[in-house]
Amino acid sequence: MSKSAYSVDISEEKLERVIIVAWVDNEAGVLARVSGLFSGRGYNIESLAVAKVDEERNISRITISTNGTKSVIEQIKAQLLKLVPVHNVADFKIDENSIFKELALIKFVADSEKLKQAEKICIDFKVEFLDKTSQSFIAQIVNTRREIDDFIKKAKPFGLVSITRTGPLAMSKGSETTRDNKGKVL
Amino acid sequence: MNTELTGAEIVFKALSDHNVEYIFGYPGGAVLPLYDQLFKQKKIKHILVRHEQGAGHAAEGYARSSGKPGIVLVTSGPGATNMVTALTDAYMDSIPLVCITGQVPTHLIGTDAFQECDTTGITRPCTKHNWLVKDVNQLAETIHKAFRIATTGRPGPVLIDIPKDIQFKKGTYKSSETIRIDSYQTNFKGDPVQIEKAVELIANSKKPIFYTGGGVINAGEKASESLRELVALTGFPITSTLQGLGCYPGEDSQFLGMLGMHGTYEANNAMHDCDLMINIGARFDDRITGMVSKFSPGSKKIHIDIDPSSINKVVKVDVAVVGDAQSTMSSMIEIIKKKYPGFKSSNKEKISDWWKQIETWREKKSLSFNQGKKIILPQHAVHRLYELTKNQDTFITTEVGQHQMWAAQHYKFSKPNRWMTSGGLGTMGYGLPAAIGVQIAHPKKLVIDIAGEASILMNMQELSTAVQYRLPVKIFILNNEYMGMVRQWQELLHDKNYSESYSEALPDFVKLAEAYGAVGIRANKPEELDEKIKEMISVDKPVIFDCVVKKEENCFPMIPSGKAHNEMILGPDEKESISEEGKVLV
Numbered sequence: 102m103s104k105s106a107y108s109v110d111i112s113e114e115k116l117e118r119v120i121i122v123a124w125v126d127n128e129a130g131v132l133a134r135v136s137g138l139f140s141g142r143g144y145n146i147e148s149l150a151v152a153k154v155d156e157e158r159n160i161s162r163i164t165i166s167t168n169g170t171k172s173v174i175e176q177i178k179a180q181l182l183k184l185v186p187v188h189n190v191a192d193f194k195i196d197e198n199s200i201f202k203e204l205a206l207i208k209f210v211a212d213s214e215k216l217k218q219a220e221k222i223c224i225d226f227k228v229e230f231l232d233k234t235s236q237s238f239i240a241q242i243v244n245t246r247r248e249i250d251d252f253i254k255k256a257k258p259f260g261l262v263s264i265t266r267t268g269p270l271a272m273s274k275g276s277e278t279t280r281d282n283k284g285k286v287l
Numbered sequence: 288m289n290t291e292l293t294g295a296e297i298v299f300k301a302l303s304d305h306n307v308e309y310i311f312g313y314p315g316g317a318v319l320p321l322y323d324q325l326f327k328q329k330k331i332k333h334i335l336v337r338h339e340q341g342a343g344h345a346a347e348g349y350a351r352s353s354g355k356p357g358i359v360l361v362t363s364g365p366g367a368t369n370m371v372t373a374l375t376d377a378y379m380d381s382i383p384l385v386c387i388t389g390q391v392p393t394h395l396i397g398t399d400a401f402q403e404c405d406t407t408g409i410t411r412p413c414t415k416h417n418w419l420v421k422d423v424n425q426l427a428e429t430i431h432k433a434f435r436i437a438t439t440g441r442p443g444p445v446l447i448d449i450p451k452d453i454q455f456k457k458g459t460y461k462s463s464e465t466i467r468i469d470s471y472q473t474n475f476k477g478d479p480v481q482i483e484k485a486v487e488l489i490a491n492s493k494k495p496i497f498y499t500g501g502g503v504i505n506a507g508e509k510a511s512e513s514l515r516e517l518v519a520l521t522g523f524p525i526t527s528t529l530q531g532l533g534c535y536p537g538e539d540s541q542f543l544g545m546l547g548m549h550g551t552y553e554a555n556n557a558m559h560d561c562d563l564m565i566n567i568g569a570r571f572d573d574r575i576t577g578m579v580s581k582f583s584p585g586s587k588k589i590h591i592d593i594d595p596s597s598i599n600k601v602v603k604v605d606v607a608v609v610g611d612a613q614s615t616m617s618s619m620i621e622i623i624k625k626k627y628p629g630f631k632s633s634n635k636e637k638i639s640d641w642w643k644q645i646e647t648w649r650e651k652k653s654l655s656f657n658q659g660k661k662i663i664l665p666q667h668a669v670h671r672l673y674e675l676t677k678n679q680d681t682f683i684t685t686e687v688g689q690h691q692m693w694a695a696q697h698y699k700f701s702k703p704n705r706w707m708t709s710g711g712l713g714t715m716g717y718g719l720p721a722a723i724g725v726q727i728a729h730p731k732k733l734v735i736d737i738a739g740e741a742s743i744l745m746n747m748q749e750l751s752t753a754v755q756y757r758l759p760v761k762i763f764i765l766n767n768e769y770m771g772m773v774r775q776w777q778e779l780l781h782d783k784n785y786s787e788s789y790s791e792a793l794p795d796f797v798k799l800a801e802a803y804g805a806v807g808i809r810a811n812k813p814e815e816l817d818e819k820i821k822e823m824i825s826v827d828k829p830v831i832f833d834c835v836v837k838k839e840e841n842c843f844p845m846i847p848s849g850k851a852h853n854e855m856i857l858g859p860d861e862k863e864s865i866s867e868e869g870k871v872l873v
Contacts, residue, residue: 125470126469126470129419130407130408130411130419133408133411134411137411137412138412141412172599172603175599176596176599176600179595179596179598179600180596182595182596183594183595183596184416185415185416185436185468185470185471186470187470188469188470281469281470282469282470282472283469
């Protein structure tokens with residue numbers, strides 16, 4: 102049963118996970134505009150990362166991981182592009198054409214026996230060790246979401262106490278770039 | 288060398304650079320420097336409303352009837368929050384407003400100061416864009432940007448929040464010519480390839496229909512002329528949304544009347560059965576489509592819209608032209624004339640069966656009613672009002688509810704910008720302040736707010752504004768003592784449980800008019816209606832016309848929730864059962 106007479110019948114459409122990137126003016130309230138658009142129109146945000154990327158033009162890059170049907174994704178892009186401070190919007194699908202990476206910092210606190218086992222797993226996953234003490238260490242892992250999930254699952258019994266993650270960032274492979282409406286590379 | 292101006296001086300210089308003549312507003316602590324500046328200048332006139340929401344709707348009426356942006360000036364806190372309804376209304380119906388709000392001084396922001404609220408936060412989802420100006424040197428530039436954004440592309444409301452200390456501070460003025468908004472782009476010219484494709488579909492269609500909306504009004508008066516030319520050139524039938532009424536003459540034989548939930552039988556059936564739908568400046572709103580999965584199942588669809596996010600939002604279309612309605616229509620006309628000279632006559636045969644079908648739908652006379660001798664029917668009242676005012680250039684506003692739909696059905700418009708109604712948001716209380724804004728823009732014209740007795744009470748206080756500025760607006764109340772549309776839905780969908788939809792106490796509207804310094808007229812019987820309407824028109828003062836109508840009359844035809852265009856209820860004898868699924872819809 103469809104919930105509303107107004108919505109497009111989406112029962113046949115597949116949900117897909119995409120990363121949406123918006124290049125925006127780095128000004129007060131811009132993040133609230135973007136996140137408010139998502140909550141107000143009922144779109145999902147799985148993760149969100151934002152930082153200034155162009156000092157000269159004062160542009161920030163917002164990276165949002167979301168899911169939706171093809172038509173919902175198109176609508177999200179169109180709605181984002183309508184926001185005044187948004188220069189351009191791109192979407193990245195999880196396929197061979199894009200790079201996805203996420204960073205996680207993970208703290209282990211345990212006795213030396215457990216920490217040793219944790220370290221072994223860390224080495225398997227090629228993590229970087231930060232801030233080692235006799236009872237603890239912090240592991241830094243940069244990888245895809247799935248790899249990080251996998252690492253966390255394996256390391257969990259060995260003193261894992263705290264996790265922070267950035268959410269994925271995305272970039273197109275090869276020479277492909279996105280440009281603004283004046284033709285400048287973003 | 289640039290001379291320095293105060294923030295308040297900058298605001299008024301900028302407004303006057305944008306040829307602003309009127310501001311609708313209400314003073315308060317955080318805008319006192321602006322009101323001081325208003326006092327010192329003569330060029331811009333201020334209309335003092337009685338509630339900030341009234342200022343917003345008045346500015347909307349001014350904008351919709353004149354094609355110019357409406358300007359609002361209100362104070363911080365409650366002044367700003369009272370504007371939220373009007374801003375949302377303008378956003379939904381694409382009305383250009385520039386709203387200036389006062390804010391507590393910058394050093395008090397965030398301290399829960401007196402009359403402080405997060406104005407830009409609250410209005411972010413109901414404006415096209417908004418700004419909090421914390422640097423007086425950014426003020427002029429921000430105002431220029433505000434005007435550009437409000438009036439270009441798909442128009443809409445914008446808001447500028449100005450802290451009180453910024454209004455006092457001195458800074459430099461920048462003229463509007465140098466302003467750039469790098470990230471803001473509008474799509475004025477449609478893609479010629481798509482326009483060619485659209486014309487191709489038009490040339491091959493056997494059962495076409497034009498479905499036009501408020502976008503044609505927003506594209507300017509010339510767009511209505513182009514629409515008339517395009518419709519004449521093709522010989523196709525045309526229907527209009529609520530917002531689009533007036534773009535095409537309501538009495539023309541090619542016009543099928545309004546479509547949608549309370550549209551005509553012929554318009555909705557033609558939409559359902561057509562093989563080509565040409566949507567110009569409409570957005571497939573749910574009041575239009577009914578059940579989307581059953582919406583015009585066999586047609587190819589062309590969608591012309593200046594807002595790219597409208598395309599494929601609700602209904603998937605075959606050809607999309609993102610561009611201005613006027614510019615796109617004139618391109619289409621040019622191509623048709625060049626590629627298919629004498630199109631109308633050569634194509635006549637192809638669409639003749641379609642017209643025959645439409646004529647059989649028309650014979651149902653879905654808007655007919657039986658006026659007896661005893662009590663006035665609301666449809667009859669609107670019909671008589673139309674007959675008695677159609678010979679002069681009349682502007683109609685409405686509140687929201689049954690009376691609004693009867694007005695849309697029975698008042699025929701021949702020109703754009705003559706019909707102001709709250710379509711998207713459906714704001715009761717819109718009509719009277721909107722009429723005030725219209726009368727300000729058109730001082731010599733007849734302006735009538737067709738109202739319901741419940742809606743009018745929501746912004747009744749604005750009658751005081753009308754009296755103050757000697758604005759002879761006419762409030763034509765179809766008084767059935769019920770929130771009629773609520774009552775109608777309760778009758779049809781909620782087992783006749785008339786829960787809280789009857790007003791047990793109502794003011795004596797004639798005395799109320801007199802209390803405000805206006806004129807009150809009441810009509811109880813059909814035989815006195817014409818005389819009293821004539822009296823109302825002849826009075827050069829604001830009038831409340833209390834038209835006592837049949838209490839239980841329902842607005843038909845009606846597409847019940849969850850039904851398709853060809854499943855209309857035509858009258859009280861014909862009640863279709865409404866599914867559980869349909870009941871949850873609004």
